[in-house]
Amino acid sequence: MIGIIKKSLILSLFALIFVICLSFNLSAAEKKHLVVIDPAHGGQDVGVKLTDKIGEKEITLAIALAMQKELAGENNIEVVLTRNSDTNVTIKERKANTLKIKPELFLSLHINAGFGKEANGFELYYPGFKELQENKKAAKISPKNKKNKYLNDSVRLANFIQKNMDALFPRKGRGLREADVPIMEGMTIPALVVEMGFASNSEDKKKLLSPDTQTEIAKALAKSIILFYR
Ligand SMILES: [Zn+2]
The missing domain is CATH 1.20.5 (Single alpha-helices involved in coiled-coils or other helix-helix interfaces)
Known part of the structure; x- marks a missing residue:
């Protein structure tokens, strides 16, 4: 019994x-992890010009759309773009729309220009990076601190992106830098600006204009997001 x-x-x-x-x-x-990808510029705002006909706005959109396609097969990630076509959306509108849907991650895509014709490679920006470094120096990092959490996560994502982009642009990483990025001000989620290369450098420009490289960049960024959520 x-x-x-x-x-x-x-x-x-x-x-x-x-x-x-x-x-x-x-x-x-x-x-699902909600990810917002921001193809910078659009409509009348061309961004930096790569040729007479092609501007930053076309390439950021092509890569954002390719990223969305790339991530569509992931059942734990959902992607929303700040624009799906060649339209004028102000930074204020992009930010308001993003905050409304409360994403977990924000990635803004840009193309660099300037610093002479020699400057090349990709760059990542986070507005609070300097603050994080100072905190680290002062050993004030606490896992309970929400601000440190999203700063740390931004750096963690940046590390994946650097590694995956490095395969496409060997030794071209210009590092993670701090900058005033109005669209990311006040966002309390991991957020990064990816400057994918220089329109003012002939080698970078050639790569950025190539549909094959655009797809490769989209794959590298998508892979980074997948790894971030693994
Ligand atoms: Zn830009």
């Missing part, structure tokens, strides 16, 4: 564990 009770107890325990595991799996599948 006791043996039967024991058996049924063990069986119901297994059943319970099974149900718990199943519901955990289901909630994991339902929970």
Whole structure:
């Protein structure tokens, strides 16, 4: 008798564990990380010019759309773009729309120019990076601190991007830099600006204009986001 009770107890325990595991799996599948990708410029705002006809706005959009396509197969990631076509959307509107949908991650795509014709490579910006470095120096980092958490996560994502972009632009990484980025001011989520290369450098320009390289950049960035959420 006791043996039967024991058996049924063990069986119901297994059943319970099974149900718990199943519901955990289901909630994991339902929970999607909402990622906002911002193809900078658009409409009358061309951004930096690569040729007479092609500006930064075309390339940022092409890469953002390719990233969205690349990430469509990931069942834990959902991508929203700040624009899906060649339209004028102000920075204020992009920011308001982004804050409204409460994403977990924000990535803004740009193309660099200037610093002479020699300047080349990709660059990553985060507005609070300097602050993070100072905090680190002062050993004030606390995992409970929400601000440090999203700063740390931005750096973690930046590391993945640097590694994956480095495969496309070997030794061309210009590092993670701090800058005043109005669109990211006040965002309390991991956020980065990716300057994907220099329109003013002939080698970078050639790469950025190539649809194949655009796809490769999109894949490198998408892969970084997948790794970030793994
Ligand atoms: Zn730009």
